[in-house]
Amino acid sequence: MVDISKSHWTVSDWHEEIENRFASLERGEPFINLNEDDHREFDAIFLGGGAAGRFGASYLRAMGGRPLIIDQWPFLGGSCPHHACVPHHVFSDVAAQLLLERTFSGKLWFQDMKDKQISIMEIIEMFRQGRTGPHAFMNYQSKEQLDLEFVLNDQGTILDSKTVSAAGQIYRARNLVLATGSRPKEFTFDGHDLSGVFEHVSLVDTLDYEPGSTAVVVGGGKTAIEYACFFNATGRRTIVVSRDKPLSMIPDHETRSYLMTQMLEQGMEFISDSELLAVVGDRQGRVKSVRIRSSSGEASIETDFVFLGLGQRPNSEHATTVLGVKADAKGFIEVDSRMHTSVSNVYAVGDVVGFPMEMFKARKGGMYAARNIMGEEAHYHIGEYPDFMHTHYEVCWLGMGEEEARSRYPEVVVLKLPPDNPDGHQIALPAGDRMMLYAMMKPNLSGFQKLVIDGASRRIVGAFHVGSGAKDGFQYLAPMVSRGLTVDELGEMDELFLNPSYFIQLCRLRAGSKVLRGM
Numbered sequence: 001m002v003d004i005s006k007s008h009w010t011v012s013d014w015h016e017e018i019e020n021r022f023a024s025l026e027r028g029e030p031f032i033n034l035n036e037d038d039h040r041e042f043d044a045i046f047l048g049g050g051a052a053g054r055f056g057a058s059y060l061r062a063m064g065g066r067p068l069i070i071d072q073w074p075f076l077g078g079s080c081p082h083h084a085c086v087p088h089h090v091f092s093d094v095a096a097q098l099l100l101e102r103t104f105s106g107k108l109w110f111q112d113m114k115d116k117q118i119s120i121m122e123i124i125e126m127f128r129q130g131r132t133g134p135h136a137f138m139n140y141q142s143k144e145q146l147d148l149e150f151v152l153n154d155q156g157t158i159l160d161s162k163t164v165s166a167a168g169q170i171y172r173a174r175n176l177v178l179a180t181g182s183r184p185k186e187f188t189f190d191g192h193d194l195s196g197v198f199e200h201v202s203l204v205d206t207l208d209y210e211p212g213s214t215a216v217v218v219g220g221g222k223t224a225i226e227y228a229c230f231f232n233a234t235g236r237r238t239i240v241v242s243r244d245k246p247l248s249m250i251p252d253h254e255t256r257s258y259l260m261t262q263m264l265e266q267g268m269e270f271i272s273d274s275e276l277l278a279v280v281g282d283r284q285g286r287v288k289s290v291r292i293r294s295s296s297g298e299a300s301i302e303t304d305f306v307f308l309g310l311g312q313r314p315n316s317e318h319a320t321t322v323l324g325v326k327a328d329a330k331g332f333i334e335v336d337s338r339m340h341t342s343v344s345n346v347y348a349v350g351d352v353v354g355f356p357m358e359m360f361k362a363r364k365g366g367m368y369a370a371r372n373i374m375g376e377e378a379h380y381h382i383g384e385y386p387d388f389m390h391t392h393y394e395v396c397w398l399g400m401g402e403e404e405a406r407s408r409y410p411e412v413v414v415l416k417l418p419p420d421n422p423d424g425h426q427i428a429l430p431a432g433d434r435m436m437l438y439a440m441m442k443p444n445l446s447g448f449q450k451l452v453i454d455g456a457s458r459r460i461v462g463a464f465h466v467g468s469g470a471k472d473g474f475q476y477l478a479p480m481v482s483r484g485l486t487v488d489e490l491g492e493m494d495e496l497f498l499n500p501s502y503f504i505q506l507c508r509l510r511a512g513s514k515v516l517r518g519m
C-alpha cells in the first residue's frame, strides 16, 4: 500500500502515477490517505467514490463530519470520467462537430467530407489519453481541497453494516453508504462474447481495431441512440435494431419527429419492432454479421462492429448478500426519501438505487444521505427534473408533452420555433449560438424549441429544446418550472442572446396579452 497521508501530491504527480498504472496494466498497490490527527470515529464509510460517494463524502465533511471513501479504482470520480459521461460527451461533441462539417462540406472554409470516414479508433485513443486529466484533478481536489480521507484501488469487503475491510485494514463507522454504481447488463445470446461486440465500457477500454463501414447498434434508449449518432457522424452506415420505437423516452411527438427527421436525413437506419437473434463470427472469433428478427421476418446484416445499448444493472450483489438490504427484482437497492435502505444505518445512493442514472441524482443523493447521517431530516424528492440526451444535437426536455397536456388541461397554448408554416418555407429559427451557420445556410437544421403552457394558469408545464445550448437553458428552467413559473414570469427574465433564451423572448412576445394564443 502507498500511504500518501503526509505527502502533498500535485495534479501532475497524480497524473503521472495514474498514467503509469494504466500504461503498465498494473493497478498496483492501494493508496491510503488518512488523517492521523483526527481520532474521531468515522461518521460514514462511502463504499464507492463516484459522483454519489464523492459528493456525499464532501458534503458530510463540510458539515463537520468524518467520512471515509473506499473505491476500487486508483482515482475518485467513478465511472463518469472513466467510461460513462465524459466519453459520452466527447463522442457527442464529435457528432455535433461532424454534423457541421458534413452539412457545409466543400462550402466556405469547410473541407470536402464526401465519402470521408473518420477513425473511431483514433477518437477512442484520444479519450484514453485524455481521461487521466480528470482522474488526476479529482484526486487532487478530494485530498488537498476537500480534505477527504480515502482508500483507493481496493474495492473493499463489507463485513457488517458498520465495518468494511480494505487494503488489509478494518474500518468502522457509524454508518455505511453504498455508492457502488452499475455496470452494463450481461447477455448470453449466441455470439455475445465475439470480438467486435461492445457496450460503452468495453468500447473505451478494449477497442483495438478500426471498425469497418457498417455499425449495428442494438437498443432504442438514450445510450443506443447517442452512440449510434456518433458512429453515423463518423461516416459509417449505422443501423439501429430495437424492440421499441426509438426516442420513446421523449414525451412530445413533435420533438421526436423533428429529431427522427434529422437522423434520417443523416442516413441513419432504424429497424424497430425487432430483436437481435445472434451475432455470427468468423474462424478467428471476430464478428462478421448479426441475425435479427423483425416484422418482415429474419434477416442478416454484415458488420464487424456491434454496439449494445441495452441498459445497466446495479452493483448490489455484495451488499444484498452480506447485509440483506432489500432490493427490487432487478437488484436495485430500495431506499426511502432519506436515502436509507432497509437495514439500519445503511444508506444507498447513485446508480445502485436505480433510475434516473444521471449525475445530478447521484450527487444530490449523496448530499441527502450526508445530511441525514449528520442529524438532519432531509428528504430528497427527485420529482420533475430536466432530462437530456444527445443525437447529433443536444436535446433537453422537462415536464409533459403537448399530447399529455391536452389530455389534462382544457386549454393548452404552445409557443414554438420554428412556427408552423403552411407554405412550407423553411424558417431559420431557432437561431442561436453555434446554430447560426445552419440558420443562414441550412435552416431545417437550426433546431427546435417548444413551450407547453396551461392556458388557464399560464404556467409552463413542458419545455423541449433541440440544438446547441439546450442543456444550459434547462439547468435554469427546471427549478423555475418546478416552482410553477408562468409565461409572464419567464417574460420578466433577462436574455443574453437568442438560443436558449428564446424561451424568454417567446414568452415576452405573448405575456402582454390577457388571453394567451399560441405561436
Ligand code: COM
Pocket (backbone or CB within 6 Å): 049, 050, 051, 052, 054, 055, 076, 077, 078, 080, 081, 086, 134, 138, 359, 363
Ligand atoms: C464527475 C465525477 S466526472 S464527480 O461527480 O465530480 O465525482
